[in-house]
Amino acid sequence: MPSRRVITGRSQEPRRRFAEELRSLRTEKGDSLRQLEVVLGWNASTFGKMEGGQSLGSPEIVEALDQHYGTTPMLLTLWELAVADPSQFKEQYRRYMVLEAEAISLWHYGGGTIHGLLQTPEYARELLAEGGLKGEELDQQIEARIGRRKVLEGDEAPPFRIILSEAVLRNSLRGCQEWRGQLEYLLEASEQPNVTLYVLPHGTGLHGLMDAPVTFLRLSDGRTVAYTENVVRGELVEETGKVEGLQRRYDGIRDLPLSPAESRTFILRILEVVPCEPST
Incomplete structure (x- = not known):
């Protein structure tokens, strides 16, 4: 050869x-x-x-x-x-993907959807399709998104703290088995030593991030950047004042969620009422 x-x-x-x-x-x-x-x-x-x-x-x-x-x-x-190649992501997302791969810690609040690092291929497909992608472009973006999971793997993987609104766990996929698989993957991911998952249940009141899902990245140079995203677009926030404003909103809800153990139990209870049996 x-x-x-x-x-x-x-x-x-x-x-x-x-x-x-x-x-x-x-x-x-x-x-x-x-x-x-x-x-x-x-x-x-x-x-x-x-x-x-x-x-x-x-x-x-x-x-x-x-x-x-x-x-x-x-x-x-x-x-x-x-x-892991950032060039396969849409241009407006590429800089964030580079920074995500270099981050020394991440923390996230999700009010409507599951963070990309914790999505199954089936969840990513339905979500990205709702954003208008289809065909070959859709397939490539799913592969790119699932490839991002490498960020959380290995001995040097950064700590990742996630707060998910209960609404995220109630917005099920169309396919029952696909939704069960996504919930099971969340539980599996939460068992990783660097991943801490919290559920923010209904009834905790209004807060500053209700309409602003956000991810914070702590970089090796000491800076923190923020990223806000919805189905069709994302924005990387690097200006110190704006990042600090988002952090204050995040700090306002840090003590509201269930504990990690309670959050796992919460997800397990949702799984119990998913109307299909676990796949064999």
Whole structure:
């Protein structure tokens, strides 16, 4: 097998590099897309989309390809670079994504939707579709959003404190199983040592962030920036005075939520009344 370029986080186009590598490896081995389907079990069109740059696939598919080509862990490394590449996000979100990946701590209040770092693919699909995305662009943005989860993984993952309004947990997805999966993923994420999840129940009164979901990022240079977002747009707030104003609003609700243990129990009780059985 010919020598390959060094894999680094400085790749200018990691998504394209990943697709090119997939095509090159398959050509060298003499496989057709149909042969990959027979050997590995995923549809030939899935491999075609990955080689064409329309899809990144899942880590399970990429690990199987690594084993098939004897390249472990090269393809998975390229995949991780591709899903974390800020260039695949819409332009207005890219600077935030860079800062999110560099943050040394994060804290968030969500009044209407679940934070992107805690979304399942099904939740992300329905939410982004409501914002007007469709087709290939929708698929790419889902992959990009799910790839952001890497921020919360590993020994050096930053602490992440989340306060979710009860309304977030009542705004279910259209699909029962998909909604159950999202609630279960929230519980799973809350078990991570760096993630602390709080539920703000109905009846706690009016507060300054009722119409302003916000995420704060503490950066290594000591600055804190804020990000407000809805389904169709987001705004990165870096001006010190405006950030401090949002922080004061956040501080006003910090002591109102249920404790982490009570919050888990709250979500479990919601799961009990979801009208479908856990998937097997």
